[in-house]
Amino acid sequence: MSLAATGLSAQQALREKANTTSPELSADGHVTFRLIAPAATQVSVNGDFGIGGANTSAAMTRTDGGVWEYTTPYALAPELYSYSFMVDSVRFNDPSNVYQLRDISTLSNIFIVPGDGDLYSVNDVPHGTVSKIWYSSPTLGFDRRLTVYTPAGYETSGRRYPVLYLLHGMGGDENAWSELGRATQILDNLIASGKAEPMILVMPNGNASQQAAPGESHHGLVVPQTRLPRNNKGTYEESFPEIVSFIDRTYRTVVAKEGRAIAGLSMGGMHSMQISKEYPDMFGYVGLFSAAVRNMDTTISDVYKDLDAKLARQFKAEPKLYWIAIGKDDFLYKENVAFRQKLDAAGYPYIYHESDGGHIWRNWRDYLVLFVPQLFK
């Protein structure tokens, strides 16, 4: 048993028996979760597979042979879902499902319910290249890791491409948009269907104190932070031109405002707002997804001073698109109302999209799908 348990040998792992089949998706969209745990007294499955994507906790029923099982009484809409088990009050992931994603300090299992026009799956379309590449940041004081997507055909076309800089939220990192956000699958699919222009996608690490995602820097396989990092001191925003300059040097880009977009979620929306107004000639397109658009403490950094004057300068330079999206239940909703009132009062043009739901990846993936087709036309 100890041999079989380690899974470190290819030959040994081949002979490892999975716990059971879980999750299982029926043809009509119901999902069944299973766990063989004969000695357990209480097992539940917890995730965002409730009706309308609500977070839900469902007791699993013990059947023959110690198999615990739960089937949703409703069909699930096409979406990427996340779940885990509670076994006698201990949170474990499903040992039958190798697909897991980390969000900050927590791994959860995922599954996808595919559907017509499924944009989150790897479909049978040409695929872009996804690279992990390091750039040097003199402002922040170290080399830093980026995720870069170049569209299918980039290697052979010889042409230049526009660039979307896509920023993560607090607790995220350079892996967040390509993993939880399915951004590379979304781009592959939107480009293949002709709904989006072929473009480069740059997903930097927005934590000024961090070189790379947990486990990817020389700090080793550390436990990811579980507290909000206190690194919004304006230095990340100040360092951003280093990223743009690196990308323009390294890839065949359209080196012009009309060939650059910046968008982000939550803290990344704040960064997108701050950076785009700080460098009004850098980005032609701006996307704020559930953005933290509060007034920052102006004593922290010059970046946070003179917001109104900088917004005036930005809108005088006429961005092609300023797009704001948020869910009705988002805890940043009021902050966004206030920010839109500011834009309205000054007569600055923007497009507003309001969705259901709160501060969740499901919304951010949706917003990306809505935002990207509007770029670089």
Place this chain on the structure above:
Amino acid sequence: MSLAATGLSAQQALREKANTTSPELSADGHVTFRLIAPAATQVSVNGDFGIGGANTSAAMTRTDGGVWEYTTPYALAPELYSYSFMVDSVRFNDPSNVYQLRDISTLSNIFIVPGDGDLYSVNDVPHGTVSKIWYSSPTLGFDRRLTVYTPAGYETSGRRYPVLYLLHGMGGDENAWSELGRATQILDNLIASGKAEPMILVMPNGNASQQAAPGESHHGLVVPQTRLPRNNKGTYEESFPEIVSFIDRTYRTVVAKEGRAIAGLSMGGMHSMQISKEYPDMFGYVGLFSAAVRNMDTTISDVYKDLDAKLARQFKAEPKLYWIAIGKDDFLYKENVAFRQKLDAAGYPYIYHESDGGHIWRNWRDYLVLFVPQLFK
């Protein structure tokens, strides 16, 4: 609780409480595993952290508050280790450790005991770029995914680099060497210390029937195969020049035999032997790591015919290095003895390295560390 359990919102996951701290490494190299599971009656930890890297199963002891704990009575040598828990006979991964790797159909937790000259960790050295890129294979009939490492400086140097093609074993895929094999960290570290030439590393998918690793093709988030794939029909070997041609077109390579190496483990060692003798002018360096070097059924494919004559042709063309490594306990040991006898009888030069242990990643990482410094000098 259901909100906290899903981990799908960045803000929510920040507030998620980890089970406990596990694994914990003491300053003197002892490791402690922990799990808070008050209702459990029996918990063990299983992995390759035994003395000398042996697979081991250790009962954990219940302490106050339902905390189960086990500390190794010995210090662990610097190495990458793998483990999982058995909780009342159910195999779960450690909910406190987000670092896991998939081997075929099984996820296991990992940790690294760092040491002097640690080659498996991300160290504070220049980092190469790691890309997932797709190429077209007319021979196999679809687009296929590759992992490509380009060394630090590639983007700006303008120079050409030699290429090591590194092949996985049965049940592996294009992710195996960069994940379980730590190949990109090993290359970063060996190049930074001057022990290896800067080189490109190409890690293809060696399963002729597969486009990409599980979850990375349009077959969706399928359960990985648990049976040996029956796809050694010579077609992968026949298709290999497509990969070399794609790499030579797409990257700045040394387009010559003396700028190409091929090495692989187990089935990948078989592929390396077969491909290098099939195309005797393609590779200047060959590495067989725990290779399956048996005589293949010659009725399956022309590739497997005339082995002796093809080896004679290959050695007449004088490869710069033919390197064979295997562990004393490997189930392919006898097969390798027979193959070396064949080479010896014909007077073909090769270098042989025999290690302790069996058919395990620990050995394959070691072999890569020994092989790479011999290349392209």
